[in-house]
Amino acid sequence: MTDALPLLVVLPIVLALIPIVIGRVRPDAGWAAGVVGALVHLGLSVSVLTTVLTAGRASYAVGGYVPPFGIELVADGVSATLVVLVSAVTLATVIYARSAGPRSNTFYSELLILTAGISGMIVTADLFNLYVFLEITGLATYALVATGRSPAAALASLKYLLVGTIGASLYLLGVGYLYIVTGSLNMADLATLIPEVGYDSPLILTGFGLIVVGLGVKTALFPLHTWQPDAYAESPGSVAAYIAALVSTAAAYALFRVLYAVFTPAFDAAVPAALDTLVVLASVSVVVGSVLAVLQSDLKRMLAYSSVAQFGLVVAGFAVVNETATLGGLVHLVGHGVMKAGLFVAVGALATVAGGRTVDDFAGMADRAPVVSAAFAVLAFALVGVPPAVGFAGKWQIVLGAVEAGRWVVAGVAVVSTLLTLAYFARVVERLYFRDAPAAADVADRHDAATAPDADAALTADGGPDGTAADPVDAAIPTVSTQARVVVVVAAVAAVVLGLFATDLISVFAPVVEVSFQ
Amino acid sequence: MIDLFATHYSYLIAVALIGIGLYGVTASPNLVKKIIGLNIFQVGIFLFFVTSGFVDGAAPPLLGHGSGPYASPLPHVLILTAIVVGVSLTAVALALVVRIYDAYGTLDADAIEEVRTHD
Numbered sequence: 302m303t304d305a306l307p308l309l310v311v312l313p314i315v316l317a318l319i320p321i322v323i324g325r326v327r328p329d330a331g332w333a334a335g336v337v338g339a340l341v342h343l344g345l346s347v348s349v350l351t352t353v354l355t356a357g358r359a360s361y362a363v364g365g366y367v368p369p370f371g372i373e374l375v376a377d378g379v380s381a382t383l384v385v386l387v388s389a390v391t392l393a394t395v396i397y398a399r400s401a402g403p404r405s406n407t408f409y410s411e412l413l414i415l416t417a418g419i420s421g422m423i424v425t426a427d428l429f430n431l432y433v434f435l436e437i438t439g440l441a442t443y444a445l446v447a448t449g450r451s452p453a454a455a456l457a458s459l460k461y462l463l464v465g466t467i468g469a470s471l472y473l474l475g476v477g478y479l480y481i482v483t484g485s486l487n488m489a490d491l492a493t494l495i496p497e498v499g500y501d502s503p504l505i506l507t508g509f510g511l512i513v514v515g516l517g518v519k520t521a522l523f524p525l526h527t528w529q530p531d532a533y534a535e536s537p538g539s540v541a542a543y544i545a546a547l548v549s550t551a552a553a554y555a556l557f558r559v560l561y562a563v564f565t566p567a568f569d570a571a572v573p574a575a576l577d578t579l580v581v582l583a584s585v586s587v588v589v590g591s592v593l594a595v596l597q598s599d600l601k602r603m604l605a606y607s608s609v610a611q612f613g614l615v616v617a618g619f620a621v622v623n624e625t626a627t628l629g630g631l632v633h634l635v636g637h638g639v640m641k642a643g644l645f646v647a648v649g650a651l652a653t654v655a656g657g658r659t660v661d662d663f664a665g666m667a668d669r670a671p672v673v674s675a676a677f678a679v680l681a682f683a684l685v686g687v688p689p690a691v692g693f694a695g696k697w698q699i700v701l702g703a704v705e706a707g708r709w710v711v712a713g714v715a716v717v718s719t720l721l722t723l724a725y726f727a728r729v730v731e732r733l734y735f736r737d738a739p740a741a742a743d744v745a746d747r748h749d750a751a752t753a754p755d756a757d758a759a760l761t762a763d764g765g766p767d768g769t770a771a772d773p774v775d776a777a778i779p780t781v782s783t784q785a786r787v788v789v790v791v792a793a794v795a796a797v798v799l800g801l802f803a804t805d806l807i808s809v810f811a812p813v814v815e816v817s818f819q
Numbered sequence: 820m821i822d823l824f825a826t827h828y829s830y831l832i833a834v835a836l837i838g839i840g841l842y843g844v845t846a847s848p849n850l851v852k853k854i855i856g857l858n859i860f861q862v863g864i865f866l867f868f869v870t871s872g873f874v875d876g877a878a879p880p881l882l883g884h885g886s887g888p889y890a891s892p893l894p895h896v897l898i899l900t901a902i903v904v905g906v907s908l909t910a911v912a913l914a915l916v917v918r919i920y921d922a923y924g925t926l927d928a929d930a931i932e933e934v935r936t937h938d
Contacts, residue, residue, distance in 0.1 A: 429897050436904045443911055452922030456931065459915040463844060466857055466908055473901065474837075474864050480894070481871045 305345045306361040306374045309420040317413035324406035331406035335395040343388035350381040369487035375426040378809040390546045393788045398539040400782035403448045415441035422551040428476045429486045446536040457531035464528040468518025475511030488562045500571035519552035523586035526609045533605035538649025546642035561817040569622040579620040584714045586613030591721035598659045600648045618699040626702025633695025640684045643792025647677040650785035664736035676793040681726035683796040694803030829870040836863030848928045854912045868894045
């Protein structure tokens, strides 16, 4: 069923209108539209995945114009898996947002538009179309970050908008260079036309540089990451979970497509300096991101800098230009999405109970929120790379590929980053399990103090459905909502299960990567 | 050299606009001026694209307007889309600026930074 491919993009956009149109009459229309959108999207993406698994590859010519003249949508093993990830995270976010907010109808409209944008970025096979989806994704993300009520959220969103737009515009300029030399925008077509012009043509190299820098901004690689920690820290918990799991992931996948579907490994053979630079950039990103994460006391910021490091590792895997490392990068890309979404929801849920989200606020939380704490610990160690979780599978492949290619720097950086990841997660897990909780009255005080200036006022003030405890002291302190508990546990289980079936994941991705290396 | 400038002035203007726009975004502390800079930067890129559709001595790509060669209409169509995106971005950015101004009472990024560090 190839018609499912365009519907992945069209359906969420159409459904996004519903909360706006009938939201005034029925205040809960937004949530209903979100759930329906996420479930139907999941059905469509699973049907695309089954098509891909049986037939190998699905493509769709938009408007009936034959590629390379018209826009082409393509699903292969990697993009179909990523689209399923998008649906799953959307569903989890909608479920979590039921208890954690934001509660406005427009939030669900923005979420559905963002889902459409990200799905589009993943399935499109046209460079200009990718720009349009990049900007749809960007616009929806800026609006979602600003749903945090505080002025700091608006400021973070504007900063993201300025940096993100410059990044997307640089990408557009790069696409312009490639279009001027080759006269085509279709990825597969470009892959045959660029060698005819010559890989070392200055126009091609300029185009490559601009595209990589543009997507690097969106992926948040080290010197270009400045928008990211503010945006993650100031946005509401459900939004942070969604954008941390998917927005940068889609940009990193776009980078993969540009490197392997447009420029192909032959480009690396002709101009080794280009990808060597990218390896250095990504390696610096891994080390600096990890070090900055260790220095943070705010847990959302810590997770944000951790994303800078993990995406550095993913891009380093791509830039090694070797089948094993590329597969590792893709596995880590999917795994990171699952783990980060779970970690952000866990931090949001624990912060609700603890009354703050610094490392010290979480002391002794394992007694008061045992399920979420355990899931947080599982996810944290999964991201560190403890087998059998998916974090191990991805990193192992990257290190293995780097050693095969003789890129000892990448292998070393991956190991160092693992140690640093352990450093910043171990202190949180230690606080959760081995420190005594402060006295209950003390917590209540701190909770009141923290609520007023906090960006998450709406989030912390929300007791959740089971917030009516018998004990009068506990009644003042919100408990973890059932929705948050379910989402975090599912994410933790998924991280382990994906790790156990990592070889199957790799065998789904392998045909896509093999084509480029022939 | 002079000849090149005379025939390719459109590219030079595009480069100048991109430079001026980027300077505006980074150098001005005023948030609205940053957004204006962003717009100038994007217009530079649009001009670059549109120029690429130009063919020497070509007719407009319309039926009944002379015979070939025709100028390429594709870059114009692409940039039409990009202009729409640019307008939406400006709208979102200005909406955010309104919220920031309501909260801090100033549009000066340095002053806002000062208020935030003193809080």
